[in-house]
Amino acid sequence: xxxxxNAPGSAAAQDPTFSRLHNATFLQACLRxxxxxxxxxMMRQAGRFLPEYRATRAKAGSFMGLATNRxxxxxxxxxxxxxxxxxxxxxxxxxxxxxxxxxxxxSFAQGExxxxxxxxRDEAAVAKLAVPDMAKLxxxxxxxxxxxxxxxxxxxGRVPLIGFSGSPWTLAxxxxxxxxxxxxxxxxxxxxxxxxxMHRILAINADSVAAYLNAQIDAGAQAVMVFDSxxxxxxxGAFQDFSLAYTARVxxxxxxxxxxxxxxPRIVFTKGGGLxxxxxxxxxxxxxxLDWTVNLARARAxxxxxxxxxGKALQGNLDPNVLFAQPAQIAAEAAKVLDSFxxxxxxxxxxxxxxxxxxxxxxxHTSPEHVAALVEAVHAHxxxxxx
Amino acid sequence: xxxxxNAPGSAAAQDPTFSRLHNATFLQACLRxxxxxxxxxMMRQAGRFLPEYRATRAKAGSFMGLATNRxxxxxxxxxxxxxxxxxxxxxxxxxxxxxxxxxxxxSFAQGExxxxxxxxRDEAAVAKLAVPDMAKLxxxxxxxxxxxxxxxxxxxGRVPLIGFSGSPWTLAxxxxxxxxxxxxxxxxxxxxxxxxxMHRILAINADSVAAYLNAQIDAGAQAVMVFDSxxxxxxxGAFQDFSLAYTARVxxxxxxxxxxxxxxPRIVFTKGGGLxxxxxxxxxxxxxxLDWTVNLARARAxxxxxxxxxGKALQGNLDPNVLFAQPAQIAAEAAKVLDSFxxxxxxxxxxxxxxxxxxxxxxxHTSPEHVAALVEAVHAHxxxxxx
Numbered sequence: 001x002x003x004x005x006n007a008p009g010s011a012a013a014q015d016p017t018f019s020r021l022h023n024a025t026f027l028q029a030c031l032r033x034x035x036x037x038x039x040x041x042m043m044r045q046a047g048r049f050l051p052e053y054r055a056t057r058a059k060a061g062s063f064m065g066l067a068t069n070r071x072x073x074x075x076x077x078x079x080x081x082x083x084x085x086x087x088x089x090x091x092x093x094x095x096x097x098x099x100x101x102x103x104x105x106x107s108f109a110q111g112e113x114x115x116x117x118x119x120x121r122d123e124a125a126v127a128k129l130a131v132p133d134m135a136k137l138x139x140x141x142x143x144x145x146x147x148x149x150x151x152x153x154x155x156x157g158r159v160p161l162i163g164f165s166g167s168p169w170t171l172a173x174x175x176x177x178x179x180x181x182x183x184x185x186x187x188x189x190x191x192x193x194x195x196x197x198m199h200r201i202l203a204i205n206a207d208s209v210a211a212y213l214n215a216q217i218d219a220g221a222q223a224v225m226v227f228d229s230x231x232x233x234x235x236x237g238a239f240q241d242f243s244l245a246y247t248a249r250v251x252x253x254x255x256x257x258x259x260x261x262x263x264x265p266r267i268v269f270t271k272g273g274g275l276x277x278x279x280x281x282x283x284x285x286x287x288x289x290l291d292w293t294v295n296l297a298r299a300r301a302x303x304x305x306x307x308x309x310x311g312k313a314l315q316g317n318l319d320p321n322v323l324f325a326q327p328a329q330i331a332a333e334a335a336k337v338l339d340s341f342x343x344x345x346x347x348x349x350x351x352x353x354x355x356x357x358x359x360x361x362x363x364x365h366t367s368p369e370h371v372a373a374l375v376e377a378v379h380a381h382x383x384x385x386x387x
Numbered sequence: 388x389x390x391x392x393n394a395p396g397s398a399a400a401q402d403p404t405f406s407r408l409h410n411a412t413f414l415q416a417c418l419r420x421x422x423x424x425x426x427x428x429m430m431r432q433a434g435r436f437l438p439e440y441r442a443t444r445a446k447a448g449s450f451m452g453l454a455t456n457r458x459x460x461x462x463x464x465x466x467x468x469x470x471x472x473x474x475x476x477x478x479x480x481x482x483x484x485x486x487x488x489x490x491x492x493x494s495f496a497q498g499e500x501x502x503x504x505x506x507x508r509d510e511a512a513v514a515k516l517a518v519p520d521m522a523k524l525x526x527x528x529x530x531x532x533x534x535x536x537x538x539x540x541x542x543x544g545r546v547p548l549i550g551f552s553g554s555p556w557t558l559a560x561x562x563x564x565x566x567x568x569x570x571x572x573x574x575x576x577x578x579x580x581x582x583x584x585m586h587r588i589l590a591i592n593a594d595s596v597a598a599y600l601n602a603q604i605d606a607g608a609q610a611v612m613v614f615d616s617x618x619x620x621x622x623x624g625a626f627q628d629f630s631l632a633y634t635a636r637v638x639x640x641x642x643x644x645x646x647x648x649x650x651x652p653r654i655v656f657t658k659g660g661g662l663x664x665x666x667x668x669x670x671x672x673x674x675x676x677l678d679w680t681v682n683l684a685r686a687r688a689x690x691x692x693x694x695x696x697x698g699k700a701l702q703g704n705l706d707p708n709v710l711f712a713q714p715a716q717i718a719a720e721a722a723k724v725l726d727s728f729x730x731x732x733x734x735x736x737x738x739x740x741x742x743x744x745x746x747x748x749x750x751x752h753t754s755p756e757h758v759a760a761l762v763e764a765v766h767a768h769x770x771x772x773x774x
Contacts, residue, residue: 183750188708192716235679235706235746237723275661275680292622293662319622321575329579336624359622363570 017222017262021157026088030223030265030286032305032313032350038338038382039087040375041162043269044361045080046092050368052079063108067093073143074150081151081158083368084375088159088223089151091216093140095166095227098208099175101132112179119178121186126197131208134215141219148220162267163221165212167228168205168246175201184233191242198242206246210253217255217264225267225289226250232272232291239276244283251284267315271360277302281312290316292359296340304352307345314341315355318374323366327373334377343385356382404609404649408544413475417610417652417674419692419700419737425725425769426474427762428549430656431748432467433479437755439466450495454480460530461537468538468545470755471762475546475610476538478603480527482553482614485595486562488519499566506565508573513584518595521602528606535607549654550608552599554615555592555633562588571620578629585629593633597640604642604651612654612676613637619659619678626663631670638671654702658747664689668699677703679746683727691739694732701728702742705761710753714760721764730772743769 017031018024025039047053056076060066067073077092096114100106105117120126134141144163151157166174174180176187191198213224231243247268258264269289273280280288281303290299294317305311322333338356345351356378362371404418405411412426434440443463447453454460464479483501487493492504507513521528531550538544553561561567563574578585600611618630634655645651656676660667667675668690677686681704692698709720725743732738743765749758 183708185708185711185750185752188706189711192706192709192712192720232680235704235709236682236727238706239680272659272680275682293619293626293659295623295662317622319575319579319625321570321572322579322622324572324576325579333579340624363572365572 015262016260020155020260020262021160022153023087023159026355027160027223027263027265029344029353029355030267030313031263032286032311032345032353034344034346034348034351035353036383036386037379038344038354038356038385040356040378041086041088041090042080042358042362042371043090045086045090046076047362048364049362049366049371050079050083052083063094064106067097068139070139070142070146074146077143077147077161078150084372085379086159086375088162089147090162090225091140091144091147091164091221093143093164095164095170095229096174097137097140098132098165098205098212099171101134101136102129102175102208103132104175114174115179116175119186120175120201121178121190123194123197126200129201129204131204131211134211137212137215140212141215144216144219144221157222160222161220162223162225163213163216163219164225164227165209165216165250167226167231167243167268167270168202168209168250169234169243170228170230171205171209172198172201173230173233175205184230191238202242202246203249206249207253210250213250214253214255217258220258221264222258222262223265223267224254225269226285228268228270228273231270236275239273240279243270244276244279248283265313269315274299285312287313287315287355289357290314290359292317292319296337296354297342300341300352300354305350307347307351308349311350311352313353313355315357317357317359320358320360320362320366323362323370323374325370327370330370330373331377331381334374335381338378338381338385344382346386402649403647407542407647407649408547409540410474410546413742414547414610414650414652416731416740416742417654417700418650419673419698419732419740421731421733421735421738422740423770423773424766425731425741425743425772427743427765428473428475428477429467429745429749429758430477432473432477433463434749435751436749436753436758437466437470439463450481451493454484455526457526457529457533461533464530464534464548465537471759472766473546473762475549476534477549477612478527478531478534478551478608480530480551482551482557482616483561484524484527485519485552485592485599486558488523489516489562489595490519491562501561502566503562506573507562507588508565508577510581510584513587516588516591518591518598521598524599524602527599528602531603531606531608544609547609548607549610549612550600550603550606551612551614552596552637554613554618554630554655554657555589555596555637556621556630557615557617558592558596559585559588560617560620562592571617578625589629589633590636593636594640596637600637601640601642604645607645608651609645609649610652610654611641612656613672615655615657615660618657623662626660627666630657631663631666635670652700656702661686672699674700674702674742676744677701677746679704679706683724683741684729687728687739687741692737694734694738695736698737698739700740700742702744704744704746707745707747707750707753710749710757710761712757714757717757717760718764718768721761722768725765725768725772731769733773
């Protein structure tokens with residue numbers, strides 16, 4: 001599928017980053033190398049829109065019952081790959097596992113979002129926070145290893161496995177609010193009135209996230225992604241000081257290679273972060289994830305780089321609501337996204353590349369057949385773009 | 388307060404736009420003229436954070452009881468002006484009055500947001516839509532006239548009165564969803580699967596909004612503002628076709644002058660629209676409102692214009708959550724916003740100007756004393772900037 005870049009004797013064929021994969025297109029695109037089609041995966045691809053996911057969740061009894069059980073987590077991670085020719089797998093887990101391990105008491109009430117029994121709202125609660133013992137998150141690392149094994153066919157991985165974490169700021173939002181929020185009033189009140197407490201939370205979160213992602217890499221994650229889902233709610237200035245700086249602190253502590261010496265690409269996705277793209281270009285990561293508000297041509301010009309120069313691969317950015325239209329319309333919108341980025345780099349070095357994704361997680365109300373139409377359209381149109 | 392620009396014999400003193408106002412700084416800044424301080428007002432300044440508002444609302448019995456009664460609407464519009472030296476008044480009303488007049492049946496359930504009894508979700512419902520008879524909105528125009536009268540002291544207005552409407556797209560979101568939404572699934576499903584229906588709704592909305600704002604101008608509104616509260620949820624490309632194009636259609640139909648020949652400045656605010664500033668610069672309006680994610684220095688460079696050249700005045704953009712900090716911190720954050728814009732134009736022609744505002748509506752949980760600290764800080768610091 002990814003010849004000639006993985007052809008025997010080529011540099012890529014000998015690089016442990018790519019050599020043990022049947023389909024390495026995702027990692028190649030992360031590292032700004034040419035591929036014969038634009039790789040794609042979807043945020044929340046192992047999720048409620050799939051009837052087989054809902055069946056496994058029913059067996060598990062609850063969301064956390066699913067996420068904390070290695071076998072269930074493996075099963076649901078592979079479900080979308082068995083249905084669609086996606087180019088990457090992503091660990092099934094929740095972004096709030098880290099604060100849960102800090103002792104905040106995560107739960108998911110029926111029909112509602114996550115909730116912490118002990119939110120962090122005052123100086124005493126902040127003083128008690130510490131980087132959690134990673135042994136409390138062993139169930140996550142066990143799931144990573146189990147998924148890697150399950151992805152192996154004929155001695156090679158089908159596709160790479162992405163590990164992930166919430167960003168320090170996004171975790172702090174939930175830790176202070178105690179649940180989802182419309183206005184982020186509590187966390188922003190702390191930010192503006194007690195910036196010292198907020199910085200302390202964020203420093204602990206950053207060090208925790210770094211340890212967490214490093215342990216995922218040790219367990220077998222082949223790329224890691226930081227989800228800054230709520231970075232976009234911050235004011236200009238506050239974003240740089242309270243989100244971006246701590247994402248940078250995570251990246252500075254991450255391992256650059258996995259157990260076999262393979263390069264581990266790092267992806268940073270800030271929902272609503274399009275205005276700060278130029279500042280994010282300075283992050284020590286390989287890929288920037290973009291939501292649907294960003295014009296990919298403009299993003300490529302700003303941060304995509306040039307041949308054999310620095311730059312970021314770009315990941316995104318179809319509005320998940322497009323999937324509620326009919327297949328022909330879905331294909332047309334997917335083509336618009338691919339055409340907006342333009343023809344990706346096709347040379348033998350490095351250059352601007354694109355990883356197709358949604359601009360946010362797929363909706364639980366999506367028809368699985370519509371997803372099939374999307375994947376087919378992205379692969380077909382992105383091959384045509386290169387022809 | 389606004390001498391020397393309003394000094395007897397000056398052009399401004401003879402211009403009916405300014406001559407009948409004690410404090411014309413807001414209109415001067417809208418039209419990119421110099422002022423001796425940066426004018427400020429707050430979105431939702433007549434609102435629940437004020438105890439006197441809550442008292443009037445209790446008398447009125449309901450939100451719509453308040454909005455549809457000329458005397459109550461006048462009373463609450465003036466309340467923030469009696470407490471704070473704000474530089475503009477804004478009509479107390481709701482953005483959903485227009486679809487209500489179309490027959491969709493607006494209601495506000497206790498503790499919830501607005502809801503339409505008859506949302507517009509299929510071809511038959513769209514076919515029935517039409518520009519409403521403006522007589523059904525006479526209560527709004529009566530409120531405008533009543534507020535103008537109430538603002539008059541010694542034969543002149545204290546400050547100018549802003550009229551407003553929701554944008555065609557923002558109204559369509561509520562009309563299709565039937566209420567607020569987290570994901571805009573229904574309205575985006577229509578947009579992507581039946582763009583013909585969506586364009587028809589938006590064309591009717593645009594013509595309705597134009598008629599509505601023109602009637603507000605006839606009744607005495609001295610500036611008009613289009614709130615595109617949900618423009619920022621659209622994908623790049625869809626924003627231009629489904630929001631911006633219809634805001635432009637509204638602007639093209641608006642009266643340029645009021646009953647006395649005064650110029651009526653037009654303000655367009657798109658929450659989450661920072662990425663499209665350059666495209667919004669082509670709108671036929673005077674002022675662009677910005678939320679807190681936008682860097683004002685960058686926005687000024689992009690669209691603020693130069694001396695005696697074209698350009699937009701900029702309005703914004705303090706995060707309303709800053710008001711939950713202490714007064715010294717509020718003053719520091721307000722100064723950051725003012726300093727980010729930099730010294731406004733101080734010459735005798737036109738140039739880059741700034742109107743201070745929040746980046747979105749003030750929260751009901753805000754302390755009235757903190758607002759006093761903000762207004763004082765903005766006026767003092769903006770005078771110091773010019774010194």
